[in-house]
Amino acid sequence: MKIFSISIILFIVILILNIPTSIYCSPDCQQQQLSTSATSNNRKSIKTIKLLDYSNSISFQDGVGCTHPIYCTGPILNLIQMSQIFNDSKTFVDMPMKYSSPIIIQYFNTMITNTSSKGGPSKQDLINFVSQNFYPAGYEVEPVKPKDWVPNPTFLNDITNPQLYQFASAIHTKWLDLTRIFNNTGLCIDCFSSIPVSNPFVIAGSRFREFYYWDSYWIIRGLLVSGMTETAKGMLLNFANIITEFGFIPNGGRIYYLNRSQPPLYTQMVKIYFDATNDIQFLEEILPILDLEYQWWMKYRVAKVAKNDQLYTLNLYNVSNQSPRPESYFEDFTGASEFSNLNQRDFYYSSISSAAESGWDFSSRWTSLSDINLSTIQTINILPVDLNSMLYLNEKTLSNFYTILGDTNQAQYYKNQSLSRAIAIENIFWNENINQWIDFNLINSNLEENLNFYTSNLQPLFSDIQQDMSLSDELIDSILKSVSEPLTNYIGGVPTSTVSSGSQFQWDDINSWAPLQYFIIEMLMDVNTTLSTQIGTSLIDRWITTNYCGWKYTLETQGGMMFEKYNVTNVGVPGSGGEYVVQDGFGWTNGVALYLINKYHMFINLNSC
Known part of the structure; x- marks a missing residue:
């Protein structure tokens, strides 16, 4: 009061x-x-x-x-x-x-x-x-039935387990609940916070009424499994228009997100669409726009690090901000009130927004280890290993795209960029004492190395860093053995970290998130050692089972819920913590589940409910 x-x-x-x-x-x-x-009845x-x-x-x-x-x-x-x-x-x-x-x-x-x-x-x-x-929240974003949705997509024909078939079919049906189109009929210009787009898009669900950047990667993964290539392409075109207008993709489809982005997965969205369709014309049209986004990251989210007489170019999340995030205004304003110094307050606002840009909002990755609290958040001082792994993968993908289109100069440019980044990842992030890659603190790197396990510590393997680092199968297995406890000991998936950091930090501890499970599973299956495949097949079954059980437990009362995050210690139970209650929907959970069911259904038993 x-x-x-x-x-x-x-x-x-x-x-x-x-x-x-x-x-x-x-x-x-x-x-x-x-x-x-401006009623919904008279809109065109x-x-x-x-x-x-x-x-x-x-x-x-x-x-x-x-x-x-x-x-x-x-x-x-x-x-x-x-x-x-x-x-x-x-x-x-x-x-x-x-x-x-x-x-x-x-x-x-x-x-x-x-x-x-x-x-x-x-x-x-x-x-x-x-x-x-004011009209109700989300008034200008309306449900729409995707034109390419069909009730019985072909991928279901390969699923022999009747429970898994029912589950996959139900997830496929959720696209009907989550697809939206922007409609500003009857509203004047700038009388809404949505960023207008012309094609239908899939939202995450619940409080998230708009599209989100990195969520859309896994949503598109799922849409492609469902055979909905037209909807997927429309979302890619929406993002292309946004890059054209703003030079980058914001956190989500709201103007209050225009000071920050999210993990740069647009190039990978284009790749999975191209892999599914071989749409050469689309690739030709979109490739210059992928260049634009890459250059934004290399201009505005970059840091130089000197080590052993070498200078390395790497990237970080670094939002310039001097005020609360509008969508979390009370929380940010209250958090900053303990700082009397304006520079400290600005640092806090920038680091809070940068953590949101990372997608990991919030995690002990971004705080002081001696005092894990939002008041010690320092995201803008940290070089994240997962961000640089994503950009490394993007550079390799862009080089391959230009090779396909016969542009050898650009192909070589991106190849050189990826090789330089691989060297930087090895020299800046690799920690031989724990056989993992860890984030690098620009200010306190020699004083406060964060040696805790985070799923991000394994992100370079997802991006195939082993090719440029020449990692042997034996070394890869030693890396996996160093994290065998979090990879294997939880019935509901892999925990986000081994840090118990409190309720403010939902990207920690026993919360498990679909995108992180996806990265870990694909990494384990792709490196293809005996150990990695053993862990990977087990994790596929554990993760889909917890998704299935959460859906089954709520089927009669709430129509079968797909949660934003899960608790790895209790099958089918949602996760907790963060700035809002756990959300149902849920775009990326659905997309990852469909992708894994389609690709790995032979490993899924659903025996733990």
Whole structure:
């Protein structure tokens, strides 16, 4: 209550001194907004537009982010979020506006004036203000049936286990629940926080009403298993348009994500689509856009590291930010309040946002080992081994793409980039004392090496670093033996880490996540030693079984839930922790499950429920 009162007083002062006047809607648009009834019943379908011309892409930008006076900054955002009128901070910033920004700002100022005698608006005043001026969260994102969805995809014909068949068929049906299309009919320009796209896309589910960057890799994996190549291609074209407009792919499909990206898996999305379709024309069209994204990472997320008289170029998550994330405003504002120094506060905001950019929000990977707490977060000081492994794989993939298209110069450029990165990964991340690759702390590398197990420690093997490092099968087996406990001793999969870090850190401890299980399983099966295959086949069965049991346990009461994360110690039980309750849906869980069932169904027994 004290924070709420201080917030009201502070922003009444701000309103008096500097009332926002940014215009985000033309006069014609404002008039249209006031006179148009934007109900779902009178909306018209959106026409698909062609891929934008990448030659007209704007110059790369870093840290510009979003300046919208309601969704991203300003007293309205602060007052609504700090009042906590919603249980989830994300709710408000996902609500389209009924009127343009200047009009809503005017209404807000009137409310402030009318309530000044009682010390500012009450929670009920704010609830009424939001109800009168905003549509429900996600209003501009509508369900749509994918044109290429069929009830009985061909991959089901190879599944002989009846329980597994039923499960796979049910997951395939979930694409109908998770596919969306953007529709702004009746809404004025900049009266919503969504980033408009022209083709249908698949969301993660629950509170995640928009597309997300790295989630989409596993979603597309699953769509391709379901034979939904048109939907997959449409999502790739959406991302291509976004790169064309912004120079990079943001964290997700909201303008409040425009200051950060996510793990760079777009090149790998194109690869799995190309592998499935051999669409040469699409590859030719998309390849320059893959170049654009790669150059963004090499310009704005790069660090130079000197070691043994050698200078290495590597990448990190590094968001420039001086304010709370809009979708987690209360949490970030409250967390930063303990810092009296502005530089410390900015460092905190940047590191929090950078952890969100990593996808691992939050993990002890990003904190001080001596005090695992969000107050010690230091993401912008850490070179992540998994990020650099992804970029290494992208460089090899891009070299191969250019080889296919006959461009030997570009093929050689990316080959050289991958070889340089392989050398850097070996010299900067490899720790021979524990036979693993570990993150590198730019500031405290000699004082505080994080030798704990994280699934990311094995990411170089997923990216086939063994080819350039010439790792023998014996060394690979020794690496796997060094982490045999987390790989083999849990009934529900591989834990994210061996660190017990508290409820704020959902990317730690006994939580297991579909993307991380995917990386580990594919690595184990691809390195193809006797030991790796033994562990891999066991893990496939354990992971699909926990997915199946969670679905089965909730089938009668909730229609069969697929969770965002699971507890590795209890089969079928969702994980815990983080800034929000565990989510159902769930895009990447579905995609990984379909991929593994299709490829490895012969190893899946479902005996543990």
